[in-house]
Amino acid sequence: MNKTQYALKLSLGLITLLNALPFISYANEDTKELRSPYDIVENAEASSWRTIDPENLLRMKLDTGTAWIELAPQFAPEHVSNIKALVREGFYDGLSVYRFVEGFVAQGGDESGKKTIKHAKRTIKSERFTQHSLAFTPLGFHDAFAEQTGFVDGFPAAQNKRGESWMVHCPGVFAMARNNPVDSGGTEFYVVLGHAPRYLDRNVTVFGRVIDGMEAFQSLQRKKSKQDQTFNPIRAVKVAADLDKTEQKQWQTMKTDSADFKEMIKSRANRPEPWFVEQPGVVDVCGVAVPVREAPKP
Amino acid sequence: MNKTQYALKLSLGLITLLNALPFISYANEDTKELRSPYDIVENAEASSWRTIDPENLLRMKLDTGTAWIELAPQFAPEHVSNIKALVREGFYDGLSVYRFVEGFVAQGGDESGKKTIKHAKRTIKSERFTQHSLAFTPLGFHDAFAEQTGFVDGFPAAQNKRGESWMVHCPGVFAMARNNPVDSGGTEFYVVLGHAPRYLDRNVTVFGRVIDGMEAFQSLQRKKSKQDQTFNPIRAVKVAADLDKTEQKQWQTMKTDSADFKEMIKSRANRPEPWFVEQPGVVDVCGVAVPVREAPKP
Numbered sequence: 001m002n003k004t005q006y007a008l009k010l011s012l013g014l015i016t017l018l019n020a021l022p023f024i025s026y027a028n029e030d031t032k033e034l035r036s037p038y039d040i041v042e043n044a045e046a047s048s049w050r051t052i053d054p055e056n057l058l059r060m061k062l063d064t065g066t067a068w069i070e071l072a073p074q075f076a077p078e079h080v081s082n083i084k085a086l087v088r089e090g091f092y093d094g095l096s097v098y099r100f101v102e103g104f105v106a107q108g109g110d111e112s113g114k115k116t117i118k119h120a121k122r123t124i125k126s127e128r129f130t131q132h133s134l135a136f137t138p139l140g141f142h143d144a145f146a147e148q149t150g151f152v153d154g155f156p157a158a159q160n161k162r163g164e165s166w167m168v169h170c171p172g173v174f175a176m177a178r179n180n181p182v183d184s185g186g187t188e189f190y191v192v193l194g195h196a197p198r199y200l201d202r203n204v205t206v207f208g209r210v211i212d213g214m215e216a217f218q219s220l221q222r223k224k225s226k227q228d229q230t231f232n233p234i235r236a237v238k239v240a241a242d243l244d245k246t247e248q249k250q251w252q253t254m255k256t257d258s259a260d261f262k263e264m265i266k267s268r269a270n271r272p273e274p275w276f277v278e279q280p281g282v283v284d285v286c287g288v289a290v291p292v293r294e295a296p297k298p
Numbered sequence: 299m300n301k302t303q304y305a306l307k308l309s310l311g312l313i314t315l316l317n318a319l320p321f322i323s324y325a326n327e328d329t330k331e332l333r334s335p336y337d338i339v340e341n342a343e344a345s346s347w348r349t350i351d352p353e354n355l356l357r358m359k360l361d362t363g364t365a366w367i368e369l370a371p372q373f374a375p376e377h378v379s380n381i382k383a384l385v386r387e388g389f390y391d392g393l394s395v396y397r398f399v400e401g402f403v404a405q406g407g408d409e410s411g412k413k414t415i416k417h418a419k420r421t422i423k424s425e426r427f428t429q430h431s432l433a434f435t436p437l438g439f440h441d442a443f444a445e446q447t448g449f450v451d452g453f454p455a456a457q458n459k460r461g462e463s464w465m466v467h468c469p470g471v472f473a474m475a476r477n478n479p480v481d482s483g484g485t486e487f488y489v490v491l492g493h494a495p496r497y498l499d500r501n502v503t504v505f506g507r508v509i510d511g512m513e514a515f516q517s518l519q520r521k522k523s524k525q526d527q528t529f530n531p532i533r534a535v536k537v538a539a540d541l542d543k544t545e546q547k548q549w550q551t552m553k554t555d556s557a558d559f560k561e562m563i564k565s566r567a568n569r570p571e572p573w574f575v576e577q578p579g580v581v582d583v584c585g586v587a588v589p590v591r592e593a594p595k596p
Contacts, residue, residue, distance in 0.1 A: 102512050103469055103587075128575075144440055144580050171401055171493045182575050195469045195493050195585065199569060199578040214400050215520050222513050271497060277426075277480050280497040282442050287493065289401075 034267045040260055041291045048258035050154070051295060052211070052251045056080065057240035058087060059247075062097065063233060065216030067191075068240070068251060069174050069208050072155050074134055075167050076127035076207035079176055083207075085120035086187060087237045097220055097232040103194030106217045107177055108234055109187045123186040126178070127205045129166035136165065137257045139265060141282045145198045149285035151256035155209060156285050158201065167206035169197050170286035174208035191217045196286040211251055211292040250295040264288060332565045338558055339589045346556035348452070349593060350509070350549045352538035354378065356385060357545075359533040360395065363514030365489075366538070366549060367472050367506050370453050372432055373465050374425035374505035377474055381505075383418035384485060385535045395518055395530040401492030404515045405475050406532055407485045421484035424476070425503045427464035434463065435555045437563060439580050443496045447583035449554035453507060454583045456499065465504035468494050468584035472506035489515045494584040509549055509590040548593040562586060 035043070058069040073080040086092065095115070097108035136159055138150040146158035149168060156173070159165040167173060173192050178185030182203075191210055210217070220232045240248060254261050268283040333341070356367040371378040384390065393413070395406035434457055436448040444456035447466060454471070457463040465471060471490050476483030480501075489508055508515070519528045538546060552559050566581040 102516070142440075142442055144442065144582055145578055180573050194491075197585070199566065199581065199585065201578070202576045203574055218400070218516050219520075222517075268497065275478050276501055278500045280443055280499070283497065284442055287495070287497065 034263060034270060034272045036271065036273050037264055037267050040264050040267060041254070041293075044254060044260040044291075045258070048255050048260040049252040049293070049295075050255050052253060054240035054243075054248065055084075057211075057251065058083070058208075058237055059240055059243065060092075060213075060216075060237045061235040062216045062220065063235065064219040065213050067213030067216045068211050068249070070154070070211050070251075070253070071174075071208040072153070072167060072206075074132070074152060075130055075155070075157075075165070076205050078124050079127055079205050079207040082120050082124050082186065083189070084239055086117070087239055088242070089118045089120060091115065091117060091120065091187070092234050092237040095234050097217070097234060099190075100220050100222055100232070101193075102222065104197060105190040105192055106220055107188060107190040108232075109177075109189060117187075121186055123184055125183045126185065127207070128182070128202050129164040131163055132165070133163070134159075134165050135257060137262070139283070139285050139288070141269065141284070143285060145201060151261070151285075151288075151290065154253040154256050154290045156288075156290070158285070166202055167209075168285060169200045169206065170209075171196060172210040172214055173206050174210060175200075175204050175206040178204060193218060196284075198286075211253060252293050252295050254291040256290060261290070264291075332561060332568060332570045334569070334571050335562055335565050338562050338565060339552070339591075342552060342558040342589075343556070346553050346558040347550040347591070347593075348553050350551060352541075352546065353382075355509075355538035355549065356381070356506075356535055357538055357541065358390075358511075358514075358535045360514045360518065361531060361533065362517040363511050365511030365514045366509050366547070368452070368509050368549075368551070369472075369506040370451070370465060370504075372430070372450060373428055373453070373455075373463070374503050376422050377425055377503050377505040380418050380422050380484065381487070382537050384415070385537055386540070387416045387418060389413065389415060389418065389485070390532050390535040393532050395515070395532060397488075398518050398520055398530070399491075400520065402495060403488040403490055404518055405486060405488040406530075407475075407487060415485075419484055421482055423481045424483065425505070426480070426500050427462040429461055430463070431461070432457075432463050433555060435560070437581070437583050437586070439567065439582070441583060443499060449559070449583075449586075449588065452551040452554050452588045454586075454588070456583070464500055465507075466494070466583060467496050467498045467504065468507075470508040470512055471504050472508060473498075473502050473504040476502060491516060494582075496584075509551060550591050550593050552589040554588060559588070562589075 052070050056071045060067045071080040095110050097106050098111040099107035134152045136150050136152055143149040147160045149158045156168050156170045157165055158168050169192050171192050175190055176185040177188040177190050221230045223230045265288055268288050270279050350368050354369045358365045369378040393408050395404050396409040397405035432450045434448050434450055441447040445458045447456045454466050454468045455463055456466050467490050469490050473488055474483040475486040475488050518530045521528045563586055566586050568577050
């Protein structure tokens with residue numbers, strides 16, 4: 001190998017490395033024509049919205065408001081199936097959101113661990129990641145925690161070269177708490193409240209996201225001390241498909257493989273609004289909230 | 299330059315790049331002896347804590363609780379000086395936190411823009427970054443948004459090779475809202491609530507952080523519609539140094555250049571608790587909350 005060949009070999013190594021760096025994917029594209037995130041949502045094509053299946057949607061009533069949670073069977077079929085079974089036997093009704101850690105999580109379920117379960121399971125095998133092939137829309141920017149991040153059907157996700165995919169801990173995700181044994185979870189859910197605690201990725205099963213009503217979780221009462229008797233009751237949880245017609249809402253989420261959403265990613269990295277004096281040139285997976293709306297009246 | 303020299307030159311370039319990549323800095327160090335973040339805080343050396351200067355501390359009373367905000371004159375001396383002047387002439391008392399965007403910001407001040415200001419200024423020149431040399435503790439991991447992130451005196455920060463430093467938009471930071479002209483801010487503050495909106499970095503002046511009472515901001519009433527008359531009053535803001543002795547609290551923050559805090563960074567990236575089945579190997583600047591406590595009784 002002569003000097004030129006040697007330099008070329010090293011340079012190719014360098015290029016491989018550069019591909020893993022940020023500021024690459026969209027940095028050289030023309031971003032002048034981008035619409036703002038607000039404009040994109042307001043003017044998105046009708047075909048850019050997906051109506052959420054009410055069989056994969058929970059409605060949770062708290063004293064602070066109502067939250068709607070879309071479940072992700074693509075990532076965790078057993079968790080989705082089991083929580084629906086728990087919900088349908090009324091397991092959560094009258095229980096509470098008993099753990100609130102400011103800027104981190106709100107956790108609910110059966111603090112005692114003793115409430116009778118009729119048909120569902122109390123613990124289920126972890127589904128921390130899946131090896132199924134999922135339609136993945138890459139974010140297009142380097143991520144510090146995973147080989148690649150992006151979106152699957154509106155859920156923030158990551159994948160690696162081994163073909164594993166998992167949902168990442170962005171604010172609003174719905175996941176299963178567990179004790180030290182990795183398969184010890186099954187009933188105690190948590191909602192991520194604050195800055196993405198990505199260090200939890202792949203340590204637990206994330207299997208949904210709050211599509212509406214984060215304020216119900218954010219506004220829960222805080223315990224002032226361990227002795228404080230503060231109680232945040234879960235009034236009722238229902239699978240949306242089981243609701244009376246009068247109570248149903250037709251939710252839609254922006255398709256993350258749509259051209260509108262792909263423009264949203266770019267627009268988050270290169271903000272076209274005149275307010276901005278400096279451009280980030282990059283965005284992280286939890287920095288692109290996936291839009292949700294109620295379906296427009298026909 | 300012979301082949302060896304040439305390879306060496308390229309390799310050094312490669313090493314420089316590698317230093318900017320994640321999974322490098324601490325990945326090869328022995329992490330088995332790390333204490334958990336909880337253990338580090340509980341057992342930190344007395345010398346690892348800095349008592350916060352009450353001249354750089356605001357106490358804000360809201361109906362939802364009391365927040366304490368440490369100001370950062372290192373980054374924005376004019377903003378700190380002016381907000382103290384505004385506070386001392388009672389400007390904020392009776393005003394409101396009039397803008398609440400779930401998972402993003404709570405913004406307060408004078409929505410009308412017409413309240414009389416006696417001595418302070420209504421607008422001040424932006425201090426979006428500083429060129430002063432600041433004692434910077436690097437995080438040690440790649441950041442997608444800035445050349446380098448880390449901490450200055452307990453504040454999450456970034457810097458670039460041009461010698462500019464700025465506070466980054468982690469949850470809890472206290473910053474100055476503005477209209478489109480970059481120097482149009484001066485009175486309307488905001489607190490970051492949710493996942494770090496890093497795309498705002500260097501677009502506005504960040505000049506403090508909430509060290510206690512984030513729940514007071516997170517629990518504010520949400521407007522259900524634009525017509526909703528919901529009002530979140532600011533009852534009173536004081537510079538802590540002006541409080542009666544009975545009202546004062548002696549707050550301490552962990553020194554971010556202490557050995558304890560440096561271990562905290564590593565421990566956030568490589569969690570030693572047995573609960574973890576996978577290690578992130580990396581952490582982001584907003585993922586390392588800087589500990590705060592009330593000074594122990596002597």
